[in-house]
Amino acid sequence: MIKHIIFDVDKxxxxxxxxxGDEMDRRISEYTANFIGKPLSEVDILRKQSVKDYGTTLRWLQLEHGLTDTDHYLDFVHPVDVEKYLPNKNEVKNIFHKIKVPISILSNGPMENVDRILHFYEVKDLFNPIIDIKMNQLKGKPYTEVYERILKIIGLPIEEVLLVDDVEDYLIPFHDMGGNVLLVNEHNRPTKMNFNQIRNILELPPEYLT
Ligand SMILES: [Mg+2]
Structure with missing residues (x-):
């Protein structure tokens, strides 16, 4: 029985x-190219590997390329004009209002980005806690301590908690720890595991809704 749902934010x-998300990826690549002094074509390949090895490009830049001004990076890569991109305002707002268990946020982005998106959809008040990358000392998903930290705040056994995320590699540790997972896979990309999946948050299974 699911008694709490943790949501990722981006994508x-x-x-x-x-x-x-594409705009964010473009900005991350641009920042990285400037920071490490390599052409964009090469950066895209390096970044894909970095996410596999370090979880996020940010952590890779910190550990391998000496990035210290992490706020500068985070400000650069997150677009401020969210209303230009975000669709389905009322539908998304309605579905979150219909969820019948407590909900929370676990994002690998900064609170500023989380805030803008949740404000746009008018759902921020529904989530508790809201955990961003800075509260995880910039060491976000898929590190297991991140999941342990939020579970401690929620105060439920992991078997009663569902994690919804678009990145399968962020769901795997949670699943291995005994948690329930739901993959958001809009383009039906091939997956490693056989996790339950939906294409869009609007397809959240009715069992979680009132
Ligand atoms: Mg995401």
């Missing part, structure tokens, strides 16, 4: 296809 609450 989970809004769909991958709306362009917001």
């Amino acid at each position: 989970t609450i809004y769909p991958d296809s709306c362009g917001f």
Whole structure:
């Protein structure tokens, strides 16, 4: 029985296809190219590997390339004009209001980005706690201590908690710890595991709704 649902934010609450995530990726690549002094074509390949090895590009830049001004990075990569990209305002707002168990946020982005998106959809008040990358000392998903930290705040056994995320690699540790997972896979990309999946947050199974 699911008694709490933890949501990712980027490409989970809004769909991958709306362009917001692409704009963020473009900015991350641009920042990285400037920071490490390599052409964009090379950076895209390096970044893919970095996410596999370090969880996030940010952590890779910190550990391997000496990035220290992490606020500068986080400010640069997150677009401020969210209303230009985010779709389905009323539908998304309604579905979150219909969820019948307590809900929370676990994002690998900064609170500023989380805030803008949750404010746009008018759902911020529904989530408790809201955990961003800075509260995890910039060491976010998929590190297991991140999941342990939020579970401690929620105060429920992991078997009663569902994690919803668009990144399968962020769901695997939670699943291995005994948790329930739901993958948001808009483009039906091939997966490693056989997790339950939906294409869009609006397809959240009715069993979680009132
Ligand atoms: Mg995401």
